Amino acid sequence: MLTVRKSCDRGHADHGWLRSLHSFSFAGYRDPRYMGFGNLRVLNEDWIAPGAxxxxxxxxxxxxxxxxxxxxxxxxxxxxxxxxxxxxxxQRMGAGAGTTCAEFNPLPDRAAHYLQIWIDPAPRDRAPDGAQVPGPARRPAGRLHLLAAPAHAALDGPAEPSGPVLAVQADVRLHAGLFDGPQAAELPLDPARKCYVHLLRGSLEANGHPLAAGDAVFMLQEECLRLGRGSAAEVLVFDLAA
Structure with missing residues (x-):
């Protein structure tokens, strides 16, 4: 089963220094239909003003x-x-048993545009830790790259040929890629799990469904994700615990 959610249906907030679009319920935006998906809790597209x-x-x-x-x-x-x-x-930050931080845009003349993604961990109450890896913009185009995987798989599994993988304390695999023109990719899926696709920018087809920037796809009981017919597309794919 595949369901498309259009970008315009996302929640939104504008605090002046911060503009945000919410794929799932967050802060003042509440929608009982979108309280998360599997162990993916939050996906916010944020813009922080210069110096804020x-x-x-x-x-x-x-x-x-x-x-x-x-x-x-x-x-x-x-x-x-x-x-x-x-x-x-x-960047990955494992909050573990508790941590504090301040997040800001250090540039005086340009907004910081980023996605903030929250995932439920397993196990809990671990020591905080973190790491950073290149995203798809710094890897070859035309394929999905594994960016994050459960710690045991990321550390003990075969090396990802296009770059390092974040070891997360959660049952999730995050892939991302850039697609344009005839470039295409397929990702086998376990029908017992959930898959969430977020198109960050450009246009792309997912299993034949056309997507525009900000659109998302919820996938249940599917065996394969097929991506293609892209135009300057950047896409994230979450393989999630049910």
Missing amino acids: GLGQHGYRDLEILSYVVSGELASRDCSGRVQSVPAGCV
Whole structure:
């Protein structure tokens, strides 16, 4: 079963310094139909104004992925250490038993455009940790690249030929890729799991269904995802626990 959700149906918020589109219920946006999908809880598309950001705040028992599209995103931990995530990279923060940080745009003249992704972890109450890898913009186009996988699979499985994989403490695999013109890819799926497709930009077909920027696909009991007929497309694919 495959269901398409259009970009215009997402929730939205505009705080001046932060503009956000919500794929799932978050903060002031609540829709009982979209409280998450499998163990994917949040997917926000955010724009932080130049020089702006959010002060110190806490997280607990979340796997948080920051997928930076353009500009730059920075975070400051409770010790004052600053880590920057440039465009084209993906950062993982495992909040574990609890951590605090401030997130901000360090650039004075350009917005930070990124996706903030929250995933339910298993197990919980681990020590906080994190890492960073190149996203699809820094890898070959025309294929899906594995960016994140359960820790045991990412560390013990075969090396991903196009680059490193984030080891997450959750039953999820995140793939992403760039597609244009005749480029196409297939991803085998386990019908007992869930698959969520988010088209970040451009246009693309998923199993024959046309998608525009911001559209999403919910897939249940499917055996294969087929992507093609893209135009400047950047797509994320989540293979999720049911």
